[in-house]
Amino acid sequence: MLWIGEEHIEDALRVLADERRQRELWLEASGPEVSSFSEICEMLWSDSGLADALEKPGPVYTAEIDNRLRDLHNLLRRIDRSRAPEEILKDPQLERARSMAQTLLQDLSRFGYDRDS
Incomplete structure (x- = not known):
């Protein structure tokens, strides 16, 4: 069985x-929480091991x-990561990804x- 980091997922x-959280993390120049x-x-696909787990036979969660x-993975791959964060935040594909x-x-x-909803 492959390990998946459910906390990372x-x-x-x-x-x-969360668009508000994205703006906080992706537009900050410095501070304790900066991300992109x-x-x-x-974090979602590689760090968690989820991409590898989904390629293996059998379910990770449910079918x-x-x-x-x-589907989310395929959608996120179509978003151009080379753009500025402001442009990524405006991308209609990212709005679909939020949903x-x-x-x-x-x-x-x-x-x-x-963990703590």
């Missing part, structure tokens, strides 16, 4: 679901949740994983 989904769109994507995660992340957080809560 939930933390990344929480940021992806690329870092959140890396429905896994498919939604794959998908909100749904996935609800799905994970129903599935039984929710």
Whole structure:
């Protein structure tokens, strides 16, 4: 069984679901919490082990949740990370990703994983 970092997954989904939080993290020049769109994507897919787990046979969560995660992955890959944070925040694809992340957080809560909603 592959290890997946559920805290990384939930933390990344929480940021992806929250435009206000994105603005706080992605537009700050310094401070204790500075992040970027690329870092959140890396946390969700690479750091958590989720990308590898979704490629293996069998479910990570449920077939429905896994498919939604794959859909989110495909959507996020279409967002040009080389642009300035302000431009990324205006991207209509990111608005769709926010909605998908909100749904996935609800799905994970129903599935039984929710640290502190």
